[in-house]
Amino acid sequence: MWRTVIVSQGERITVKDGNIRITCGEDESIIPLADIYAVVIDNRAALISVNALALLAESGAHVFFCDEKHIPVGVTLPLNRHFRPLAVIKKQLSLSQDEKDEVWQRLVQAKIFNQAQCLKYAGVDRDKVSVLLGLAENVAPGDADGLEAVAAKKYFQALFGYGFSRRNDDVLNAALNYGYAVLRSSVAKTLTAYGYNCILGLHHCSEKNAFNLADDMMEPFRPMVDLWVDTNNENLFEKLTRHNRKALLNLLNEGIGMAGKTMRLRNAIDFCVNSLTGALQRGRPTSLYLPELLPCGTQVDED
Numbered sequence: 001m002w003r004t005v006i007v008s009q010g011e012r013i014t015v016k017d018g019n020i021r022i023t024c025g026e027d028e029s030i031i032p033l034a035d036i037y038a039v040v041i042d043n044r045a046a047l048i049s050v051n052a053l054a055l056l057a058e059s060g061a062h063v064f065f066c067d068e069k070h071i072p073v074g075v076t077l078p079l080n081r082h083f084r085p086l087a088v089i090k091k092q093l094s095l096s097q098d099e100k101d102e103v104w105q106r107l108v109q110a111k112i113f114n115q116a117q118c119l120k121y122a123g124v125d126r127d128k129v130s131v132l133l134g135l136a137e138n139v140a141p142g143d144a145d146g147l148e149a150v151a152a153k154k155y156f157q158a159l160f161g162y163g164f165s166r167r168n169d170d171v172l173n174a175a176l177n178y179g180y181a182v183l184r185s186s187v188a189k190t191l192t193a194y195g196y197n198c199i200l201g202l203h204h205c206s207e208k209n210a211f212n213l214a215d216d217m218m219e220p221f222r223p224m225v226d227l228w229v230d231t232n233n234e235n236l237f238e239k240l241t242r243h244n245r246k247a248l249l250n251l252l253n254e255g256i257g258m259a260g261k262t263m264r265l266r267n268a269i270d271f272c273v274n275s276l277t278g279a280l281q282r283g284r285p286t287s288l289y290l291p292e293l294l295p296c297g298t299q300v301d302e303d
Contacts, residue, residue: 002035002036002037002253002266003031003035003036003037004036004037004038004039004040004249004250004252005020005022005031005036005038005039005040006040006042006242006245006246006249007022007039007040007041007042007043007046008042008043008242009024009043009045011023011024011043011046012024012046012047012048013039013041013046013047013048013049013052014049014051014052015049015051015052018032018033018034019031019032019033020032020033020036020039020052020056033055033056033059033061034059036056036059036061037061037252037266038061038062038063038064038185038186038249038252039056039061039062039064040064040066040072040245040249041063041064041065041066042066042070042245043066044068048063053076056076057076057078057079058078059078060078060193061078062075062076062077062078062185062186062189063075063076064181064182064185069174070178071174071177071178071181072178072181072182075185075188075189077185077188077189077192078189078192078193079192085195086195087195088194088195088196088277089195089196089197089200091280091281092196092197092200092213092280093200095202095280097142098141099280099283100142100202100203101141101142102141102285103202103216103276103279103280103285103288104141104142104143104202104203104216105139105140105141105142105143105285106285106286106288106290107202107203107216107217107219107220107290108139108143108147108148108219109136109137109139110219110220110290110291110292111148111151111219111220111222111223112132112133112135112136112139112147112148112151112155113132113133113136113292114220114221114222114223114224114291114292114293115132115151115155115223115226116129116130116132116133116136117223117292117293118155118159118223118226118227118230118293119132119155119158119159121227121293121295121296122159122227122230122231124158124159125158128158131154132151132154132155135147135150135151135154136151142203143203148219159226159230160172160230171236171238171239171240172229172233172236174239174240175225175228175229175232175236175240175244175248176225176226176229178240178244178245178248179225179228179229179248179251180218180222180225182248182249182251182252183218183221183222183224183225183251184211184214184215184218185214186252186265186266186269187214187217187218187221187269187273188211188213188214190269190270190273191213191214191217191273194273194274194276194277196213196273197213198210198211198212198213198214199211199212199213200212200213201213201215201216202216203216204216217272217273217276220290220291221256221265221268221269221291223293224251224254224256224265224291224293225248225251227293227295227296228247228248228251228254228296231296232244232247251265252264252265252266253265253266254296254297254298254300255294255297255298255299255300256268256291256293256294256298257291257293257294258271258272258289258290258291258292259271259289261301262294262298262299262300262301263300263301264300268291271289272288272289272290272291275287275288275289276288
């Protein structure tokens with residue numbers, strides 16, 4: 001299992017003999033570069049060498065930088081790890097609006113379906129689950145009727161109560177934001193590794209957003225974060241604890257359904273992006289594999 005390393009004190013991070021060395025006073029941890037999926041720097045007093053950043057990128061790891069509220073605000077991504085990056089970007093640039101709309105339709109359908117599954121696993125009334133399933137079935141190309149937004153309002157109120165709003169400054173939203181940030185950077189990392197330019201989105205198209213495509217592709221995976229937050233609601237207090245943050249990071253190793261198997265989330269993201277490449281090259285959006293939410297703690301098949 002690849003490891004996500006959390007740096008939460010005034011540690012110094014360097015590299016020696018193919019290993020990351022994390023020192024804090026007289027204490028030292030040594031971790032092989034090849035074992036690292038991501039590094040989370042969650043303390044402004046930590047120091048990391050340029051050599052360490054470069055070698056982490058070369059090994060395929062990404063590095064988060066967090067603010068004083070422990071929310072990731074920046075990330076380094078490994079580049080040029082795909083053997084045909086130019087061909088991928090050319091295909092991105094040549095996509096017609098109809099092609100983009102078909103892929104976005106599938107992404108929104110999968111997202112709403114997984115939201116319905118989340119409500120089911122959370123023990124929400126079956127009628128509310130059925131409403132979301134009905135919305136998922138009726139998503140048009142490009143989501144012309146805006147059913148994603150309709151579903152989101154019904155979904156969050158059913159899951160967290162009628163007083164809940166994504167605008168609230170509370171621990172529930174802090175947990176959601178943290179989980180989404182981890183998910184977003186992991187999707188962006190995988191897209192970049194396959195040669196995609198994340199600025200070029202399918203639906204998201206903000207000129208100020210460097211992660212438009214990642215924001216598109218992460219949508220069906222979001223309910224995995226939502227289900228964790230609901231399941232662990234009683235362990236969330238005024239602020240996210242280090243234990244909370246570590247558990248949210250570990251969602252990357254939890255099981256989710258993909259192509260008839262149960263994969264770790266990080267592997268499912270890779271499978272999804274790989275299938276996106278084939279779907280776009282063949283002009284067949286229906287060949288895009290998308291995740292299916294499973295109950296928390298579902299055992300994964302062999303890696």
